[in-house]
Amino acid sequence: MVEFQPGVPVRVADTQVPVRRILGRNPGAMTGPGTNSYLIGTHSLSLLDPGPKDELQFDSFMAAIGADRLDYIFVTHTHKDHSPGAARLQQATGAELVGLPAPDVPGQDLSFRPAREWHHGDIIDTEEYSVRLIHSPGHVSNHICFLLQDEQMLFTGDHVLQGTTSVILPPDGDMTAYLDSLLYLQTLSLRYLAPGHGDIMDEPQAELENLIAHRLRREQKIVDRLEALGACHLDTLVLSVYDDVAEHLIIWAKKTLLAHLIKLQREGRAVLHDDNWQIEKNA
Helix, strand or coil, X not given: CCCCCCCCEEECCXXXXXEEEEECCCCECCCECCCEEEEXXXXXXXXXXXXXXXXXXXXXXXXXXXXXXXXXEECCCCECCCCCHHHHHHHHHCCEEECCXXXXXXCECCCCCCCCCCCCCCEEECCCCEEEEEXXXXXXXXXXXXXXXXXXXXXXXXXXXXXXCCCCCCXXXXXXXXXHHHHHHCCCCCCEEEECCCCCECCHHHHHHHHHXXXXXXXXXXXXXXXXXXXXXXXXXXXXXXXXXCHHHHHHHHHHHHHHHHXXXXXXXXXXXXXXXXXXXXX
8 A cells, every 4th residue: 555644635546636635643453544534626625534633634634725715524424533623624614514414323423513414416516526425324324425526536435445344333334234335336437436544446346346245255154154153142253253353353343243143133044042143044
């Protein structure tokens, strides 16, 4: 992966509408090098995912905006590595907040309050480009991908990541909705995927196909392990199903495992009894 210096605007992809990535100052086990913020446009600017509250990063944003006008702040979802910086930036620029309110579950940024309701399919036309909102639940219920239509560039937030997979966080996150959202993205004409963490991807359909296949392989592995182990507690099952995952990530793997199991339960293929999961014998 190309290393970018935090806070420095770097042009990404071969596009006529300029897109600059400004890497966040929040590297970590779950954020990789940091959260990607994207500054879109030449004079009528939009900034996507301002990241966490950070005065140095705010100064970087303002320097990148310069004498131009920031019209919109796009937020893919309200996890605290994506949206809390929006409030400060909105106050300083008057830009309109675009995104969905935070669901009432732990780990969400309740400070994000768009002034009006936004919906799947809404199109924002600026003087230079147009952006379409694509509701993409799964990771969390209020996730939105933003399609820069002029360039067929999809800003994917945490829905599609480069080099890793998103954690699905039930009960607000939903594996069925996640897979359905990925299938919908496959119907779009895309040139680039611009993720919330990691590098630009220039083979979108291959990435989506591989991601769906990966999720379904994991699901089949869950079924195979349950058939082999019989009734099994989540804590035991996760170590068998995610035996290829580093120990410090098991806590997150368990959340995605639960999302898979809820999907299987909904489909009548698995059942929970006395805190143990097992294959539904009548499936």
